[in-house]
Amino acid sequence: MRLYLKLAWRNLFRNKRRTFIAGTAIGIGLASLIYVDALIIGMEENMIHSATASFLGEGQIHREGFRETFEVEKTIVNLDEITAQLEQEAIVSHFTLRTLNFSMISSPANVSAVSMVGIEPATERHLSQIDEALIEGAYFDGDGGHDIVIGSKLAELLEVGLGDRVVLTAAEAYTCDLAQAMFRISGIYHFNISDMDKAMAFVRLDKAREMLNLMGEAHEIAITFTDTKYDRAKDLPFWSSYSTGGNEALGWMELLPELEAAFELSSFSTWLIGLILFAVVALGIVNTLFMSLYERMFEFGVLRAVGTRPWVLARLILFEAASLAVVSSVLGMILGFIVTYIFAQTGIDYTGIEYAGVTFRDLLYPVMELKQYVYYPIWVFVFTTLIGLYPASFAARLKPAKAMRRSF
Amino acid sequence: MKNDTADNIIVTEGVTKEYSDHGVPVNALRGVDLSIQKGEFTAIVGPSGSGKTTFLNVISGLDNVSGGKVWLNNKLLSSMSGKELSDFRRDNIGFIFQAYNLIPVLTVEENVEYIMLLQGVPRQERHARVEGILDELGLKGFANRLPTKLSGGQQQRVAVARAIVSRPALVLADEPTANLDSKTGIELIDMMRTLNETGGTTFVFSTHDTKIMERARRLVVLKDGQVEKDESHR
Numbered sequence: 124m125r126l127y128l129k130l131a132w133r134n135l136f137r138n139k140r141r142t143f144i145a146g147t148a149i150g151i152g153l154a155s156l157i158y159v160d161a162l163i164i165g166m167e168e169n170m171i172h173s174a175t176a177s178f179l180g181e182g183q184i185h186r187e188g189f190r191e192t193f194e195v196e197k198t199i200v201n202l203d204e205i206t207a208q209l210e211q212e213a214i215v216s217h218f219t220l221r222t223l224n225f226s227m228i229s230s231p232a233n234v235s236a237v238s239m240v241g242i243e244p245a246t247e248r249h250l251s252q253i254d255e256a257l258i259e260g261a262y263f264d265g266d267g268g269h270d271i272v273i274g275s276k277l278a279e280l281l282e283v284g285l286g287d288r289v290v291l292t293a294a295e296a297y298t299c300d301l302a303q304a305m306f307r308i309s310g311i312y313h314f315n316i317s318d319m320d321k322a323m324a325f326v327r328l329d330k331a332r333e334m335l336n337l338m339g340e341a342h343e344i345a346i347t348f349t350d351t352k353y354d355r356a357k358d359l360p361f362w363s364s365y366s367t368g369g370n371e372a373l374g375w376m377e378l379l380p381e382l383e384a385a386f387e388l389s390s391f392s393t394w395l396i397g398l399i400l401f402a403v404v405a406l407g408i409v410n411t412l413f414m415s416l417y418e419r420m421f422e423f424g425v426l427r428a429v430g431t432r433p434w435v436l437a438r439l440i441l442f443e444a445a446s447l448a449v450v451s452s453v454l455g456m457i458l459g460f461i462v463t464y465i466f467a468q469t470g471i472d473y474t475g476i477e478y479a480g481v482t483f484r485d486l487l488y489p490v491m492e493l494k495q496y497v498y499y500p501i502w503v504f505v506f507t508t509l510i511g512l513y514p515a516s517f518a519a520r521l522k523p524a525k526a527m528r529r530s531f
Numbered sequence: 532m533k534n535d536t537a538d539n540i541i542v543t544e545g546v547t548k549e550y551s552d553h554g555v556p557v558n559a560l561r562g563v564d565l566s567i568q569k570g571e572f573t574a575i576v577g578p579s580g581s582g583k584t585t586f587l588n589v590i591s592g593l594d595n596v597s598g599g600k601v602w603l604n605n606k607l608l609s610s611m612s613g614k615e616l617s618d619f620r621r622d623n624i625g626f627i628f629q630a631y632n633l634i635p636v637l638t639v640e641e642n643v644e645y646i647m648l649l650q651g652v653p654r655q656e657r658h659a660r661v662e663g664i665l666d667e668l669g670l671k672g673f674a675n676r677l678p679t680k681l682s683g684g685q686q687q688r689v690a691v692a693r694a695i696v697s698r699p700a701l702v703l704a705d706e707p708t709a710n711l712d713s714k715t716g717i718e719l720i721d722m723m724r725t726l727n728e729t730g731g732t733t734f735v736f737s738t739h740d741t742k743i744m745e746r747a748r749r750l751v752v753l754k755d756g757q758v759e760k761d762e763s764h765r
Contacts, residue, residue: 126641126648133636425632428593429693430621430649432614524594527628 127435131442135450138415145411146451152400153455153503154462157496159396161463161489162471163389168490169473171351174382174481175375177314178251180219180345181354184365184372189342195224195296198340200369205344214361216349217249220341222331226293228273228324232282237273237324239291241331241341250345252484253312253325260285260310268330271306275313276321283308291324295336302334315475316482385479397502404503405510412444412514423518424526433519440518444511445504452500460496463489539602540701540733541567541590546599548585548756559585561756562599567735567749569700572727574747575737582756583737587703590735591624592616604700621649625694627704627736632690633678639665639689640674646697664692668722684715688722695726704736708743720746 135142175181184205189197199205202220209218222241227234244263248254253272254262263270271289273281283289285308292303306326314320332338348354353361354374365372376383416423426436470486477483548560559582567573575583588594590601592608601608604623611619625646626632633642640661647657665671668688678686687707694702704723708716720736720743727734738744745764752760 126645129641130634130636137636422634425626425628426634427617428591428620428626429646430617432617435649522594524588527593 127439127442131439131446134415134419134439134443135446138418141411141414142447142450145407146447146454148407149404149447149451149503149507150454150458152404153452153499154459155400156393156397156499157455157459158463158466158489160393160495160499161467161491162487163393164490164492165467165488167386167389169483169485169487170382170385170478170481171375173484174379175347175354176252177256177316177484178253178319178345179375179378180250181348181351182346182362182372182374183378184344184346184370185342187369187371193223193225195294195335195337195342198296198337198342199344202339202341205365205370208365209344209346212361214348214350214353216347217246218344218346219243219246219250220328221247221343221345222328222335222337222340223342224293224331224335226291226324228277228281228289228291230281230283230287230289233280235277235280235322237277237291237322239293239331240323240325241328241335242325243328250347252314256312256314257310258313260308262310263327264309267307267309268327269304269306270309270327272310272312272325273308274320274323275311276317277324278308278311280321285309285311291326291334293334295334297336302336304330304334314482315484316477379480381480385481401502401506405506408444408447408507408510409513411447412440412511413517415443416440416514416518420521420526423521424523427521427523427526433521436521437515437519440515441508441511444515445508448504448507451507452503455503456496456500460491463491463495467491538568539566540569540571540604541565541735542602543590544600546586546589546601547597548582548589548594549597559756560589560596563753563756563758565751565758565761567733569733570727570731571733571735571749572724572747573733573735573749573751574744575735575751575753576739576744577753577759578739581753583739583753584705585756586753587705587735587737591626591703592620621646622697623700625697625699625702625732627687627690627694627702627707629706629709633686633693635678638675638677639670639681642678642689643693643696646693650697652697660696661692664696668692683711684719687711687715687719691719691723691726695730695732698730699732701733701735704734706737706739708738708740713740713742716740716743717746 184199186197186199209215220243224239226237226239228237258275262272278284281289287308288305289308290303290305292301295302332340353359355376357374357376362372362374423436467489470488473483473487474485475482543563543565546560546563547558549556549558563586575586577583585594589596590603592603596609606619608616637645643661643664644657647660665674668691670685670688670692673681673685678689681689708719711719723734724746726732744750747764749763751758
């Protein structure tokens with residue numbers, strides 16, 4: 124066994140240039156796989172962060188049916204009990220209450236339909252990035268009950284600026300009477316997310332409750348967890364324990380099913396890219412091994428002639444394939460590490476681009492994981508060795524006399 | 532059946548070999564009947580295309596016969612499976628080829644011990660036998676060299692060492708001197724003959740070099756795939 128390992132290893136370097144080219148080709152395949160995987164993980168994390176950190180939160184609690192109809196009356200059942208319970212939850216990092224309703228916003232210049240969101244500025248800071256996205260004004264910094272924060276596109280549409288007055292008109296709960304209130308623009312944000320920048324208006328929760336006749340009530344509790352593993356666990360007992368009494372608690376995966384579908388598509392893409400890369404690599408390996416085999420046909424004939432059994436010869440070819448895999452994997456890991464590391468440091472700028480309903484707000488950083496340097500090289504090793512079975516079986520079937528036709 | 536003498540190491544009976552060369556049928560051997568006794572030093576001679584190589588191929592089991600029978604060490608080759616033939620060659624036949632017959636990535640020592648590795652000879656014994664044969668063939672000090680670092684004559688001596696180190700009953704050599712200058716070729720044949728005389732190993736080799744033929748004790752002349760002449764020299 125040792126002799127054949129030695130023989131295979133030395134044979135590999137008989138034609139250094141060819142081995143280098145073949146090894147580099149396989150290595151580039153592996154490096155690409157490592158990089159694509161890191162990129163997709165980075166993209167997923169970026170998208171999750173963009174989707175959940177902007178406004179959504181990692182989980183939400185609503186009254187059942189609210190998300191489908193947005194009826195003002197469908198407020199969370201037993202709100203006080205639930206908030207008290209949430210305060211005791213060890214896995215919950217922060218939560219905030221919101222009211223959500225469709226309303227009309229008007230300025231002297233224009234009018235537009237918006238989603239009026241009543242928020243508690245202090246707790247909302249932990250759940251959304253409205254304060255960070257402000258481009259003008261302040262984030263509810265005073266006690267003014269008439270402050271309103273709107274998006275940049277909405278301000279453009281209404282032709283308003285800081286300090287200008289706007290009027291919100293909404294239907295009251297239960298009576299359906301129209302309620303109107305005047306607000307003064309205290310802040311303008313720019314998320315670079317079209318829907319948020321032109322169709323949302325944030326007011327204080329108390330003021331929204333007053334307008335909507337919903338004192339002490341809320342439509343939504345947005346939640347963040349202490350660890351991302353919780354919001355991705357669909358079977359977490361948290362969801363079922365808060366999905367009772369007419370309420371429903373959902374994680375972002377259910378709130379944004381299109382995002383999960385996009386991730387599934389990404390996983391499939393990785394698999395497909397891997398398959399294509401490996402198919403190309405397979406042809407390279409077979410070509411390399413066969414070239415090497417044909418060059419040494421006489422030598423194989425000699426080995427068979429002196430009594431080497433066919434399967435021993437096949438094993439030698441497999442060892443050569445495995446040796447090539449080892450060299451290629453090392454090359455691929457080094458190359459993959461360098462490329463991924465560079466982009467993991469510098470980031471890739473996809474900001475403003477929308478994919479699966481989510482707009483990238485931050486630079487995309489590929490995420491390096493140990494599995495990329497363990498599982499993928501193992502795949503390459505196993506795959507290369509398996510591919511080696513074809514030339515190995517060819518070598519095993521060689522007739523010594525035919526192989527040595529140049530002599531004996 | 533001609534395999535009736537225990538002293539015979541090779542017996543062929545009506546051996547024919549036909550093959551196709553780019554669609555053209557070629558009768559390489561046409562009914563060869565021959566017996567070679569243990570301990571002989573025999574040269575198979577004849578012009579190019581006379582069937583020398585084919586004859587060596589079929590008597591060693593490297594190629595199948597189209598017709599007739601071959602016995603090697605009292606075993607009918609056609610009755611053996613591929614694996615049995617491999618093992619039989621490993622244990623009974625040493626081969627010397629024209630050139631390029633050593634594994635270039637293995638050292639002289641590794642090349643020589645290769646067959647013993649296949650045979651499962653213990654490491655210490657292998658090393659002792661390799662050392663002994665290299666010493667005997669004037670290759671002391673070359674054990675760790677790669678074949679490419681040796682002259683043609685030295686390479687063929689290593690090939691001889693590899694062929695005889697496992698102590699086979701028969702050594703087959705196909706034009707072993709073809710790539711050597713005449714002086715080195717004669718030295719190689721003389722060395723083979725010494726091994727034949729001292730160790731009793733049977734040597735059968737092909738050649739078309741008249742100076743080499745003179746060294747053989749028995750000369751089998753092949754022409755057009757048939758034995759034209761079979762004579763003992765001395």
